[in-house]
Amino acid sequence: MRTFDSGKSEFGQSGPIQVARWEQYQIGTGMPFGAMWYTVPPGASSLRDCHPEPELSIVVAGTGFVEVATGITEVGVGSAFLLDSEEAHVVHNRTADAPLTLFSAY
């Protein structure tokens, strides 16, 4: 077993957000999907993203507002959202003081 703590992972800047891709853990074939943590600072939003892979995200800290073509949905800590293949999305952190951290598998 291996454990992973987002607070002890190496994050890189990606536009307005910080991203910790799990390639840094060198898991290899032990996990059949890609994964990352990402953090949206207070008051910030991710850049618009759109990719072929469906993406499942879980809010692990803070509250997310996820914008897709059909509107904006609030997603609280512990809840998840699944983006379809090629579904454009922006993740907003509308709080003034708390970072928003998510785990994504894709």
Add this chain to the structure above:
Amino acid sequence: MRTFDSGKSEFGQSGPIQVARWEQYQIGTGMPFGAMWYTVPPGASSLRDCHPEPELSIVVAGTGFVEVATGITEVGVGSAFLLDSEEAHVVHNRTADAPLTLFSAY
């Protein structure tokens, strides 16, 4: 986009724990891996489990103590653990009052 709230999902009893498998959401091929939420009541432990699929779990509420052959590891809210294929595991909730809820992908 679809959202999933563990608090609004249908859990079934599985020994001492409650499990909400994502088959209930009928996502079909939109997600390339299996997923579930599960809750370990205060003071309880999961049954020993062991299966061919590697399993990635994230603690979304409470604190987990994950037991494998090499020992017991504390995993806090927001952190993750990855079990190898065929790695036997038991998840303990050592608190007296707070449920332990996890999300697993496999």
